[in-house]
Amino acid sequence: MQQKNLFEQTLTSLSQHEILNDLVLIGGWCFIVYREHFGNSHLIPVLRTLDIDFLIPTPVKRSNTADLPAVLSNLGFDLAIAYPDGVEKYVHPELELEFMVPARGEAVEKVEFVRKLGVKAQPLRYMSLLVENIMVTRFRGIELRVPRPSVFAIHKLIVSTYRKVPEKRKRDEESALSLLQFCKKVPSEWILAVHTCDTMPTGWFQRVAGVLERLDSVLLKNLKG
Amino acid sequence: MSMMIDVLMEEKRRLEALIHGYDEQISRLPKGSISWKKRESGEYGYLAYRVVNSVKFDYLGKKGSEKPEMIAQKIKRRRELEMKRGEAARNLKQINRMLHAAKKSV
Structure with a gap:
């Protein structure tokens, strides 16, 4: 299986399309990024599931809109929509990819459309903790934002x-x-x-x-x- | 070791659901291929598909018209999905092998 290759290809493509700066990698793949950041420390676990999760800090600061679904489609990801709540994820035989945004207020919708990126994201609680503590690192030469x-x-x-x-x-x-x-x-x-x-x-x-x-x-x- | 088995089981469930999703989508798309036949007045598309031991040709329309183009797109999509389904099925086979080995060693 080639998940690590697809993961790197996804980051590379998002970076080339100038979208990666609008995203924060969260979820299990962060462990592998932390490992590289901290000199391959064996103390950092790398057992993970195969979802790539991205947090979109909102509001998105970019001036133009980006067609994120098209970038993912070119990588072989297909859109899968869960009914009836409309939660979206992008699926591939190797990996799945989802987007989240920080939930705002008490009433929490199941999905939020992020217009500037053209994707629907899931608002989740506690994400503000991550958004407020972001670091920039390099993974396989790609500049990437992850939580501390x-x-x-x-x-x-x-x-x-x-x-x-x-x-x-x-x-x-x-x-x-x-x-x-x-x-x-x-x-x-x-x-x-x-x-x-x-x-x-x-x-x-x-x-x-x-x-x-x-x-x-x-x-x-x-x-x- | 049990944590690894859990991760493998989760991936197994994901791949099974993915394959099921691909199968549903594939079933809604036309089988066969587009065969273009040249006539004096132009090129005409036919959907060529197998029925038991013979090949049938369903007329679609003149090249460039809506119907043959639409069917060609759907067949292209079917082929893409079949490739992905094949990849997912190979991954599932690998996962099942790994699970079998992991459970044996516990």
């Missing part, structure tokens, strides 16, 4: 508490914990982790604490400062 790993790990811990399937929840918890434990060794990331937990809404932190209490209470104690 410590915040990515904390976000994953929060989201894991909503997982209904036990295997998926366990996988999210373990990969997030491994990444957070790695971040403990990177001073700038650990400072950000402590600051993020200190300034986030109490309810959000309670979710983080609930998981860490069970999995690594010493790490939780350090996180509380």
Whole structure:
């Protein structure tokens, strides 16, 4: 299977069409990016599913509109629409690709049309945490925006508490914990982790604490400062 | 090891759903190929498809007219989907092999 090739081809194509700067890579493929960023540290897990998830920070700042569906179609992705909620994803025999936007307010629509990119994205809670903590890195020579790993790990811990399937929840918890434990060794990331937990809404932190209490209470104690 | 099995199972489910989706789309598209026949007055398109042991030709229209162009596009799309279905099926076969090996070693 050639998922890594298709992943790189997707990033390259998005970059060539000047769309990649409007996107933030989130989800499982971030681990492989973090690995490269931090010199191939074996402490960063790379077991992941084969979805490519992109967060679109809104409003999109580009001045012109881009035809993102056409770029993806040229890579062999086909649009799949889930009925009745209309959630869209782009499917390929090797990978699937989805777009998310930060949810705004209380009433959450199932999909939001991002006009400047021509795609429908899923509004999701807690995405603001990622949007506010983005770093620019290079992956295989391609400039790419990803969340800061410590915040990515904390976000994953929060989201894991909503997982209904036990295997998926366990996988999210373990990969997030491994990444957070790695971040403990990177001073700038650990400072950000402590600051993020200190300034986030109490309810959000309670979710983080609930998981860490069970999995690594010493790490939780350090996180509380 | 069980985490790897979970990831493989998830990919297996994804590929099965993908193949099912491709099959549904393919079933809605015409089989066969466009055969262009030259006459004095121009080129005319026919949809050529197999029925049991013979090949049938359904008249579509003059080259450049809407119907043959539309059918040609649909057949092109069918072929693209069949290729992707084949790729997904090969990936699924590989996943099943890996799952079998992973479950055996647990």
